[in-house]
Amino acid sequence: MAIEIRTISEEELERAHFLLAYAFTGDRSEQGRMRHVESMGTAFALHDDGEMAACLRIFPLRMFMHGATIPLGGVCGVASLPEHRRKGYAGQLLRHALAAMREEGQPLSALHTPHPSLYRRYGWMFASSAVRYSFNPKEIAPVNQGLPEGGAYRITEEQWPTIADLYRRFAAPRNGYLDRDERWWKEGIFRRIYDEKRHLNDIAVWADGDGQPRGYLVYGSTSEQRPGGLPTGRTDAEELVALDASAYVGLLRYLLAHDLADQVGMWGPADEPFSLAIDEPWRVKREHFFGFMLRIVDVEKAIAARPPAADAPEAAFTVHITDAAAPWNQGAWRIECSGPAGRGGRLSAAKAKGTADLSTDAAVFAAMYNGYLRPTEAVRSGLAEAGDSDAAALADRILAADYPPYPSDAF
Ligand SMILES: CC(C)(COP(=O)(O)OP(=O)(O)OC[C@H]1O[C@@H](n2cnc3c(N)ncnc32)[C@H](O)[C@@H]1OP(=O)(O)O)[C@@H](O)C(=O)NCCC(=O)NCCS
Structure with a gap:
């Protein structure tokens, strides 16, 4: 064979x-x-x-x-x-x-799967999550009753640069969002990537009182005729990007105006403010989903590419990584934060000798890398071992993330 x-x-x-x-x-x-x-x-x-x-x-x-x-x-x-x-x-x-x-x-890899144990064997680990809100638009209203100045208009795919610019300003400082190119906008946002019929999503832009785009909503609607003759519908908001309160409230009102839908679904990250921005949060169903699994393909390059935590000290810890599927990562690494403390500094990883402060496998290290799992919590739950508990606390401070990792795109 x-x-x-x-x-x-x-x-x-x-x-x-x-x-x-x-x-x-x-x-x-x-x-x-x-x-x-x-x-x-x-x-x-x-x-x-x-x-x-x-x-x-x-x-x-x-x-x-x-x-x-x-x-x-x-x-x-x-x-x-x-x-x-x-x-x-x-x-x-x-x-x-x-x-x-x-x-x-x-240096990184990600995937979406219903078989996490398969991929975990090869070093991928769940390292992001998303919340889906489902509600009847007639049962909730924004708490902010003031009508924002501005208005919404729908765009065609040829106008993709307008929302690409808003997205970049919104997503770049965050965590886990894809840096999309024109092709990805057209094939993966204006359409669902695995829809072989290539149906177009709707995309509405919110412009402020001066006509400046400040946010957008990607969504799609379906409806069906009930036997009694009444149509019923569903609207799914896949992405709400708002740079300010006028866009957030304006787009929320726009979404709630889809009142033929008896179900509206909306996706957001774990720190999405939606539940607190409406009057009756308990009428909204909230479901937590895993997002992508993350994999560190190349420890040295991945660490060098990742900006440290905002308050990271100038310091170093060592970690032993077990990685049978990518043997170039196997062994002890010294992870150092150098240069000015915090965001001005940089991270580096170099092979180390001797016993490491922490030890874990490639999959768990992937979840620590992007701040999904704190090193001290990995130790507390037996996912990592620490020879030195101060080192785990230091790793927390160096690898902390500004935002919870969010899977912006399904692929
Ligand atoms: C999932 C799929 C790709 C696995 O392919 P496969 O060639 O049978 O996988 P392998 O034989 O290489 O299995 C590798 C390891 O993963 C394990 N594994 C395989 N399928 C698994 C599954 N569905 N869930 C958990 N573990 C699985 C195997 O037991 C094996 O572990 P071992 O090395 O400890 O024995 C295959 O079953 C498939 O095509 N399924 C339908 C499509 C699909 O679900 N694709 C994955 C979408 S992310």
């Missing part, structure tokens, strides 16, 4: 479509083929005796954190055919992908 892993060629894309459609959508016809996705990243396949048995794709992405934009390999479309499952093929592809991302200069 000969196993070979290689990049999927143009001629092999049809076979890859069969494999992906078999695993995910069920629509193996030409209409179900997502050609827009095929050209958006590099795909690899594992061939067993010349037959394509498993595949995955890597989107070349970037993630914002504390003002930095860090290259990230977005892993998606991981699939194997049922007759080839549990032979270790997805695992072999993931190891191959880690080496490929390192080669490409992507």
Whole structure:
């Protein structure tokens, strides 16, 4: 049995479509083929005796954190055919992908999955979360009753630069938002990335009293006829970006004006102020979801790319990382915050000798990296070990995040 892993060629894309459609959508016809996705990243396949048995794709992405934009390999479309499952093929592809991302200069990787234990084996870990609010728009109102000056208008995809500018100002200082390019705006925001019919989302911009854009809402609506003849609807707000109170309140009112919908859904980060900005929070259902799993592909480069915590002291700690799937990360690292204290400083990681202050595995370290899991909490829960409890507290201070990590994009 000969196993070979290689990049999927143009001629092999049809076979890859069969494999992906078999695993995910069920629509193996030409209409179900997502050609827009095929050209958006590099795909690899594992061939067993010349037959394509498993595949995955890597989107070349970037993630914002504390003002930095860090290259990230977005892993998606991981699939194997049922007759080839549990032979270790997805695992072999993931190891191959880690080496490929390192080669490409992507120190981070992220993915979305319903199989966290699979990916945790290979060093990915849940490291972001989102809250979904569901409500009947007739049952709640903004607490801020004043009518903001300004107004909303819908835009077409050719006007994407308007919202891209607002998004960048909003997202760059935050944590986990993707740094989107034109293609991503058109394929992944104006449309849902895995909608093979390529339906357009609605996007409304809020302009202030001077006509300046200050925020926007990405949403979509569906409706169906009830047997009794009354239509019922659903509106889903996928992204609300507001740079100030006038945009926040204006766009909230705009969303609540969709009063044919008996259900409105809205997504936001863990620190989203929505519940407190409406009069009857208890009428809103709040559900917490995991977002992306994060992976440190290259410890040295990932640490150097991540700005330290706002109040980070000039100091260092050592951490031993166990990483069988990316052996270049395995071992003890000295993580140092140098230069002016706080945001003016920089982080660096260098291989260290001797016993480390902390020890953990690559997956847990990924969740510490972006501030999703405090090192002291990792130690308290047995996810990490500390020879020196002061070192864990110091790691907390150096790796603290300004905002809770949020999965801005599904891919
Ligand atoms: C999930 C899927 C890709 C796994 O492929 P596979 O080739 O069977 O996986 P592997 O044999 O390489 O398994 C690697 C390891 O993960 C474990 N694993 C495999 N599938 C798993 C799952 N669904 N949940 C948890 N662990 C899983 C295996 O037991 C193995 O662990 P081990 O090395 O300790 O024995 C495959 O079942 C599939 O295509 N499913 C449908 C599409 C899908 O869900 N894709 C993933 C979306 S993120």
